[in-house]
Amino acid sequence: MIDPAILLPYILACVLFSVVPGPSVSVVVANSLAGGTRAGLLTILGTEIAMLVMVTIVALGLDVVMNVVAEAFVIIKFVGAAYLIWIGWKMFSASGQLDFKAADKLPVWRYLRQGAVVNLSNPKTLLFLGAFLPQFVDTSRPAFGQIMILGLIVMAVATASDCVYAVLAGQARQVLTAARVKLMSRVSGAILMAGGVWLAFQKRA
Template sequence: MIDTAIVLPYILACLLFSLVPGPSVSVVVANSLAGGTRAGLLTILGTEISMLSMVFIVALGLDAVMTFVSGAFEIIKLAGAAYLVWIGWRMFTARGHLELEPGRRKSELRYIWQGALVNWSNPKTLLFLSAFLPQFVNLSRPAFGQIMVLGLIVMAVATLTDAVYALAAGRARHVLTAARVRMVSRISGVLLMAGGVWLALQKKA
């Protein structure tokens, strides 16, 4: 369905795209530190579900859909930025533990929902996919199937790279001493708040 000659360069490009930390990586790391590797992997599931919806929008290529999403970008972006800052503040002010919700664990569904929301809150992800994926499409063949395959590849690469972050952060929480837990919580909180501010300041391309 896609030209085999472009597969390797495309995967390398996807790898470079996925390795660059962004708001999604920040929340994956923060959740992994707070709730363990499983929490990070569930967060990744949420980000990938949202990315699949973005790939589907790009594959459809409907101007009406893209116009609607573009018009909603500012609201989605600001809501997501505020959410990141709120999570970061909760972690920054936590007292001696990494759990975001004192006294109770977050539900698995909430980790998934959180990952999806944060990823959708970054409009540049959709803009990047809409500009990036068509570059590898053979115009002599139907575009929808090619874009979906290309999208699944970039999702697979992103899942692997994000999983590395989740595993590393999940393992790190088990070797932390009590004296360092608060410091890690504060650092994670600062990273999330910085990611929220960065997201809010981004201009639509």
């Protein structure tokens, strides 16, 4: 259904889109440092569930959806910004002590929720997908199936990229001293809070 001639440039564009760290990558790294690779992978699952929802929205009706999002942009933006700042502050103010056993017992839904909420509360992701995916659609054929396939490809690339971040951060926590963990928590928390502030001041596209 997808023209093979566009697959390579499309995948390269997806790689560029995925490797640049954003709010979702920051949450994946922070959770991997605190709870290990498992926590990071569960967070990724949450972000990809949210991504699938957004791809489906784009596929079902781009013009209608973009108008709805445009009207709700301010509300979504500030909810997402507040959530990022809240998570960031919790990390920034953490003691730096990592209880590996306790972290392994944390409920799955906590990581899924964080990943999904951070992705869904960033309207720029939906706006980007709405502008990016249609560029590779053959207008002579039905768009829904094409957009879903293109969306699954970008999800696969993003998942692979995020898994690298999760594994590296999850392994790094094993060799970190308490002082270094506290420093990393503060750095991760500061990045998330800065991301929340940045998101709050983004103008509507």
